[in-house]
């Protein structure tokens with residue numbers, strides 16, 4: 001009886017999962033959208049996970065701490081955005097589909113990252129991408145304290161992206177020739193945020209292997225593998241660099257092998273290679289005060305919970321409570337808090353002492 005009920009539940013869960021997450025015929029990663037032709041919403045589906053929660057046309061009227069702008073930028077060390085929850089004290093797993101852009105600069109029609117949230121940031125500009133990684137106080141970005149987070153990208157369990165309809169642009173690809181006033185879309189981008197760290201990468205679709213450099217199928221192994229970097233807490237630096245080895249690809253004794261992350265239901269007992277950051281050069285360090293001049297005006301109390309999505313209504317959390325998220329096993333996003341913690345524990349034992357550094361930083 002118990003077994004029957006259990007297997008019935010499993011079947012029901014599998015069925016509802018399948019219908020809720022069927023893959024769309026017009027995946028976000030295939031949508032080429034010029035910066036000058038951004039629609040109100042890049043995603044127009046209404047079934048499955050529901051309609052896009054925010055919008056992509058962002059302007060001075062949407063530039064508030066309650067903005068629901070879902071268009072982000074990875075431009076320069078002083079000019080980038082992260083996707084984070086719209087409402088306070090939320091896990092990444094619970095909000096992956098509805099996250100909004102938080103930026104370091106005014107002018108993008110988004111929320112601003114509260115002053116003090118960025119604690120150390122490294123930008124690496126390579127031929128194929130712009131990568132930013134760093135240390136944050138994630139509670140100032142509405143992310144629940146203790147959440148190990150997960151991946152946001154232009155893939156997603158249904159191809160609609162996480163956040164759904166999220167678009168990312170840059171003015172820093174080589175073809176821009178330093179012209180900051182024009183923006184190019186990166187159809188391939190990934191963000192990992194959680195554990196008070198983040199990494200963000202936008203790949204240049206005009207360069208070879210944008211898909212491999214911005215892979216979105218390695219959502220359980222964090223920044224160390226997806227965006228190997230030398231970010232240091234307390235240091236703000238911009239570097240040039242070579243392209244990384246595509247995520248999952250490694251060379252042993254001259255033999256190139258691709259490791260593929262196992263299915264969500266299979267625990268990861270180890271990854272057969274240790275990623276190393278690609279060579280970087282010409283690193284220049286800055287003070288955060290000189291970089292983030294727009295943020296002082298926002299202050300740390302800038303985390304406003306919009307009425308429409310208010311849950312607890314309170315500010316940033318420091319309680320260390322763990323989330324009750326059950327872990328919606330999406331292929332493109334990572335672990336939620338409880339699932340993530342459990343996953344983290346298995347990874348801890350597999351990776352021995354290098355868990356935190358392995359998960360996020362090499």
Ligand SMILES: *[C@@H]1O[C@H](CO)[C@@H](O)[C@H](O)[C@H]1NC(C)=O
Nearest residue numbers: 040055056057058059061062
């Ligand atoms: C500003 O953005 C909002 C939200 O996307 C949109 O409804 C509005 O039309 C935009 N305003 C202008 C002047 O483009």
Ligand SMILES: *[C@@H]1O[C@H](CO)[C@@H](O)[C@H](O)[C@H]1NC(C)=O
Nearest residue numbers: 075076077078079178179180
């Ligand atoms: C573009 O922006 C970056 C930083 O945001 C700045 O360092 C650079 O000088 C700007 N380029 C031009 C041509 O203004």
Ligand SMILES: *[C@@H]1O[C@H](CO)[C@@H](O)[C@H](O)[C@H]1NC(C)=O
Nearest residue numbers: 119135136195196197233234
């Ligand atoms: C980064 O440094 C700040 C300030 O010293 C500290 O509070 C924070 O815990 C550090 N973050 C991580 C992830 O170690």
Ligand SMILES: *[C@@H]1O[C@H](CO)[C@@H](O)[C@H](O)[C@H]1NC(C)=O
Nearest residue numbers: 089312314316317318319321
């Ligand atoms: C955050 O949410 C958790 C559970 O959802 C709760 O236990 C905790 O008290 C909240 N923290 C804050 C600061 O609201």
